[in-house]
Amino acid sequence: MYYQLINFGNEEFHAYPNKSLYWKRLNTLIISDLHIGKSISYAKNKQFLPPYDTKEILNKIFVSLDKIKPSNLIIVGDFLHDAFSTLSIKDQDNRNLSQYTKNTDFIWIKGNHDKNIQIEGFKNFTNYKIEKFLFTHIPIETSLFQICGHYHPKVKIVHRGKTIFKTSFVHNEKIFILPSFGILTGGLDINSKEISDVLGKKNLNIYPVGQDKVYKL
Amino acid sequence: MNINKSNPLLLHPLNKWMKKKKWSWFPHQIETFRHVRTGSDVVVFAPTGAGKTLTGFINPIDDLIKLKKFKGLHTLYISPLKSLANDIVRNLEKPIKELDLHISFQVRTGDTTPYKKQKQKQKPPNILITTPESLALLNSYENAKEFFHNLKYIIIDEIHTFLDNKRADLLSLNIERLQTFSPNLQRIGLSATLKNKQDAKKWLCRKKPKIVSYENSVLPKINILESKKRIPWSGHMATYSINEIYKEIMKSKLTIIFVNTRAQAEYMFKNLWLINKKKLKIAVHHGSLEKNLRLKVENNLSKGLVDCVVATSSLELGLDYGDVEKIIQVGAPKGINRLLQRVGRSNHNLNTPSKAILVPTNRFEFIEAKAAIEEIKKNNLDKIDLKEGSFDVVAQHIFATACAGQFDIDDLYKEIIKAYPYKKLKLNDFKQLINLIQDGGYVLKNYDQFKRIFQLRENKNIYKLVHKRETQKYRMNVGTIIENPMLKIKLGTKTLGNIEEVFIQNLSQGDSFIFAGQVLEFQSMKNNLVQVKRSKSLISKIPSYSGGRMPLSTNLANSVRALLAKSNMWDLYPEQITEWLKRQKNISKIPKKDEYLVEQFPRKKNFYTVVYTFAGWHANQTLGFLLLRGFKEFNYKPLGFVANDYAIVLWSLKEAKEIKTILNLGLLDKHLDNYLEETSIVKRLFRDNAIISCLIERRLPGMEKTGKQVLFSSDLIYTVLKKNEPDHILLKSSYKDAKKNMIDYERLREILKKIDKKIILKKLTSISPLAVPIILEINRENLSKKETDEYILEDLENEILKEANVLSIN
Numbered sequence A: 001m002y003y004q005l006i007n008f009g010n011e012e013f014h015a016y017p018n019k020s021l022y023w024k025r026l027n028t029l030i031i032s033d034l035h036i037g038k039s040i041s042y043a044k045n046k047q048f049l050p051p052y053d054t055k056e057i058l059n060k061i062f063v064s065l066d067k068i069k070p071s072n073l074i075i076v077g078d079f080l081h082d083a084f085s086t087l088s089i090k091d092q093d094n095r096n097l098s099q100y101t102k103n104t105d106f107i108w109i110k111g112n113h114d115k116n117i118q119i120e121g122f123k124n125f126t127n128y129k130i131e132k133f134l135f136t137h138i139p140i141e142t143s144l145f146q147i148c149g150h151y152h153p154k155v156k157i158v159h160r161g162k163t164i165f166k167t168s169f170v171h172n173e174k175i176f177i178l179p180s181f182g183i184l185t186g187g188l189d190i191n192s193k194e195i196s197d198v199l200g201k202k203n204l205n206i207y208p209v210g211q212d213k214v215y216k217l
Numbered sequence B: 001m002n003i004n005k006s007n008p009l010l011l012h013p014l015n016k017w018m019k020k021k022k023w024s025w026f027p028h029q030i031e032t033f034r035h036v037r038t039g040s041d042v043v044v045f046a047p048t049g050a051g052k053t054l055t056g057f058i059n060p061i062d063d064l065i066k067l068k069k070f071k072g073l074h075t076l077y078i079s080p081l082k083s084l085a086n087d088i089v090r091n092l093e094k095p096i097k098e099l100d101l102h103i104s105f106q107v108r109t110g111d112t113t114p115y116k117k118q119k120q121k122q123k124p125p126n127i128l129i130t131t132p133e134s135l136a137l138l139n140s141y142e143n144a145k146e147f148f149h150n151l152k153y154i155i156i157d158e159i160h161t162f163l164d165n166k167r168a169d170l171l172s173l174n175i176e177r178l179q180t181f182s183p184n185l186q187r188i189g190l191s192a193t194l195k196n197k198q199d200a201k202k203w204l205c206r207k208k209p210k211i212v213s214y215e216n217s218v219l220p221k222i223n224i225l226e227s228k229k230r231i232p233w234s235g236h237m238a239t240y241s242i243n244e245i246y247k248e249i250m251k252s253k254l255t256i257i258f259v260n261t262r263a264q265a266e267y268m269f270k271n272l273w274l275i276n277k278k279k280l281k282i283a284v285h286h287g288s289l290e291k292n293l294r295l296k297v298e299n300n301l302s303k304g305l306v307d308c309v310v311a312t313s314s315l316e317l318g319l320d321y322g323d324v325e326k327i328i329q330v331g332a333p334k335g336i337n338r339l340l341q342r343v344g345r346s347n348h349n350l351n352t353p354s355k356a357i358l359v360p361t362n363r364f365e366f367i368e369a370k371a372a373i374e375e376i377k378k379n380n381l382d383k384i385d386l387k388e389g390s391f392d393v394v395a396q397h398i399f400a401t402a403c404a405g406q407f408d409i410d411d412l413y414k415e416i417i418k419a420y421p422y423k424k425l426k427l428n429d430f431k432q433l434i435n436l437i438q439d440g441g442y443v444l445k446n447y448d449q450f451k452r453i454f455q456l457r458e459n460k461n462i463y464k465l466v467h468k469r470e471t472q473k474y475r476m477n478v479g480t481i482i483e484n485p486m487l488k489i490k491l492g493t494k495t496l497g498n499i500e501e502v503f504i505q506n507l508s509q510g511d512s513f514i515f516a517g518q519v520l521e522f523q524s525m526k527n528n529l530v531q532v533k534r535s536k537s538l539i540s541k542i543p544s545y546s547g548g549r550m551p552l553s554t555n556l557a558n559s560v561r562a563l564l565a566k567s568n569m570w571d572l573y574p575e576q577i578t579e580w581l582k583r584q585k586n587i588s589k590i591p592k593k594d595e596y597l598v599e600q601f602p603r604k605k606n607f608y609t610v611v612y613t614f615a616g617w618h619a620n621q622t623l624g625f626l627l628l629r630g631f632k633e634f635n636y637k638p639l640g641f642v643a644n645d646y647a648i649v650l651w652s653l654k655e656a657k658e659i660k661t662i663l664n665l666g667l668l669d670k671h672l673d674n675y676l677e678e679t680s681i682v683k684r685l686f687r688d689n690a691i692i693s694c695l696i697e698r699r700l701p702g703m704e705k706t707g708k709q710v711l712f713s714s715d716l717i718y719t720v721l722k723k724n725e726p727d728h729i730l731l732k733s734s735y736k737d738a739k740k741n742m743i744d745y746e747r748l749r750e751i752l753k754k755i756d757k758k759i760i761l762k763k764l765t766s767i768s769p770l771a772v773p774i775i776l777e778i779n780r781e782n783l784s785k786k787e788t789d790e791y792i793l794e795d796l797e798n799e800i801l802k803e804a805n806v807l808s809i810n
Helices: A038-043 A053-068 A085-092 A096-102 A192-198 B015-020 B027-037 B052-067 B082-098 B113-124 B132-139 B144-148 B168-183 B197-206 B239-251 B264-273 B291-302 B336-343 B363-377 B390-404 B407-415 B429-438 B471-478 B503-504 B556-567 B567-570 B575-587 B618-635 B665-677 B680-691 B712-722 B730-743 B745-755 B769-776 B785-809
Strands: A006-010 A011-015 A022-025 A026-030 A072-076 A106-110 A124-125 A125-128 A133-136 A145-148 A153-159 A162-171 A175-177 A204-207 B042-045 B075-077 B107-108 B128-131 B153-158 B186-191 B212-213 B221-223 B253-258 B282-285 B306-311 B326-330 B355-360 B454-455 B462-464 B486-491 B494-500 B514-515 B518-526 B528-535 B597-603 B607-614 B638-643 B646-654 B759-763
Touching: A006 A072, A006 A162, A006 A204, A026 A053, A026 B407, A038 A053, A038 A085, A053 A085, A053 A096, A053 B712, A072 A145, A096 B471, A106 A125, A106 A133, A153 A204, A162 A192, A175 A192, B015 B082, B027 B042, B027 B052, B027 B186, B027 B212, B042 B052, B042 B197, B052 B075, B052 B082, B052 B128, B052 B153, B052 B186, B052 B769, B075 B132, B075 B638, B082 B107, B082 B128, B107 B113, B128 B132, B132 B144, B132 B168, B132 B390, B144 B168, B144 B355, B168 B197, B168 B390, B168 B407, B168 B471, B186 B197, B197 B212, B221 B363, B239 B264, B239 B326, B239 B355, B264 B306, B264 B514, B282 B291, B326 B336, B336 B355, B336 B363, B355 B363, B363 B556, B363 B575, B390 B407, B390 B429, B390 B454, B390 B462, B390 B471, B390 B680, B390 B730, B407 B429, B429 B454, B429 B730, B486 B503, B486 B518, B494 B503, B494 B514, B575 B769, B597 B769, B607 B618, B607 B769, B618 B638, B618 B646, B618 B665, B618 B745, B665 B680, B665 B745, B680 B712, B680 B730, B712 B730, B730 B745
Parallel strands: A026 A072, A072 A106, A106 A124, A133 A145, A145 A175, B042 B186, B042 B212, B075 B128, B075 B153, B107 B128, B153 B186, B221 B355, B253 B306, B253 B326, B282 B306, B326 B355, B486 B528, B597 B759
Antiparallel strands: A006 A011, A011 A022, A022 A026, A125 A133, A153 A162, A162 A175, A162 A204, B454 B462, B486 B494, B514 B518, B518 B528, B597 B607, B607 B646, B638 B646
């Protein structure tokens, strides 16, 4: 798999087209905003989305873990869409999540969607510090470098008269926002007020995710 | 007119009123009256001005008077437009009030107040005038059966606009429902003249079907605008003839200028104002304008307060504007029926001809305009193809049925297959649609606990809605018309109208564009509002609207081909056209009526292949893509293609020597699925399907996204479904829609079936005169969405890299 090299806080990170981020020196894989069980949650409201998102997301994780064999997997929030989602995992986890938790440390940072839910074998945290980096769902006031999720950033590209939107990795000097690793999750424009309030508008490094490649703007 | 002494209408309650007005009954009115009275379902074909509306009401009024103070709903009148429904009420009011008849009548549309609707349900009028959507809603109420059980007549106005789309499917299902409620119901259809009258009859009539037809012997007078300037090679804006168009407006009391797109309307309007020295009152009218602005224009039009209105198809149907003297059609007519409909907007007096002037905007359009005039003289109309009904509409209908109360699926199925579009609906597909409404209909049974409708334990054939609140969701999502995401345009606090989101996304702050006849400057976009200010700039982008591009009709295409081949006519054309065709004949060839000309020539470093199919834009677009695939297989290294109504041009690095081997039916069978997949056609239709079948909810005004993450998009659903459950009924439904609508599948199939024996291949040393117009259209990319996205990213990255290198060298 091709990756895009990203330097953030003087460390080398690899951004993959499957929307995961790899921290090479510490052999740590980082993902965010999976929203597992979103389809079930909508079904409660009689909007019957295809019930395959959980299976697909889990498979995506397993494929990454098989390939990279990281020591740690950090999920920076919204692993689950809501309390119902654990059911969804039980139903469709045919390759057994617990098998992977043996070899990889799952570090689950709680997001706004899953803050009150527990899963066996998962350590959970409101945020998690490694050296000068803080892993948190939504950025907080701190002097540390922060790696977070929550916003599902996408970038609007206008080029030669055409407009496209692409899911993106994005960071400024101190804050890094991951794209959503989910299947049925939408995105939020990097220029929106919500993201600008966090990252500002200037000196952004934006990495749109293509079919098999992460680009750099 | 000579009135037959045995005319039964002389005893009709309206006869007194007719006499007072010094009007006499038309023969088709007498005929219709007789047929309906003896129990027939009837379709009446008559031109505008021949008392069509009255024809529909003759029997109901007669019946109501005889029944004396009939209580409850007696007659339902279905109109395609809300505005038309209001107009019908005004027309009905005159005789009923003047004769003091005891008949009550009301209108019910989306604009009717909830209070009035409630009252109508409690105390229905004798005659209710409504739209297909409002009828569907009425049928979803629990008391629908009581409401309709005495219904005697249903009148479908402008039935020719209802025959080939999803709205027609919805209407057909609801008519069958009414028939179930009231088995004695009789159907009356009112239509403009059609070629395939039998099809309209099959669609509507069940009981002793009858056709009544009245042909107007006075033909319209249609001419092509004579211009001193040259008709351009290509383009669609008619700038060359603006002064002559202006002169034509001055000559007539009231003119409507019809154009083909909203962009053309804005452009034409602006250009007329620039030369409006006589200060004529000119207005613009199209579907994106704010309702109040549109109503104002319509009002001024009917009162004769304007000199000219530039309009799109938004003014094709609807109210009679008696004072319109002349129609100017700018751009290709595209079809005979459409042109006649437009021409018919002028002069509603049956005995004097309508007057129209055609303004071709390029050379092919000149031939097309000529051909259209010829066909109208011969009264050779376009056929309207009846198509199999769409699945998503059935799904919506199932939901509606459940809202009205528990139902038996066998009964429902039997009722549905009585509707003409669903004669061939398979029981298995129907059951899958039941499942779709129940819980999404997935193979994976995850949603058992969340069902929307469920089977009764004691009788598995009976289904019931789980909760009454679901009816609210149905009512929010009723209907088959799905608009593109639109944004409101605000000038200060005033709303000017709606514009496609896609268009606004391409603008930067300060960019100007024309809308509602003004040059506007884009300032900002917030919460689905586009803030603009008046611009002093004269340079502007034109709103480019995605919709509204109609393909050339097969009938007119054939006529264009025949006319091209008639070289003895050429000398009658303007010199430049004659010259153009003669040079084509010398350098290459003018194809005969049944021949398919293919030209190949080198140009710049590439090889060009032009295929003249005259198959219409949709079919050519598809064929272009298929050829691109074929060229790839033969390793010709194709670079792209462009299609218009008449031809396709492909350019490749290598010469496509085996074009005759590639161009046949096999090409279609081999690559069609691929085509549907790679261009986002099916994906786009899937969105409509998901909304119409109520799988996902409509984005209604006021509940749009407010800057937060989009909840989910139909594209994501499509991708997940495609991967995991490719046989899902909604995917099947989207493919079906794609084949029948978007790509003119059957039309292309017909051409490819016979093309290989009819290809005339011309190898040329350079571009031919006939190829010039389409070559000029090359500059739009025609890659698939997926490819385009990657291409844009790649290109942008390269540009930035280049820039970075340059900077570091400096």
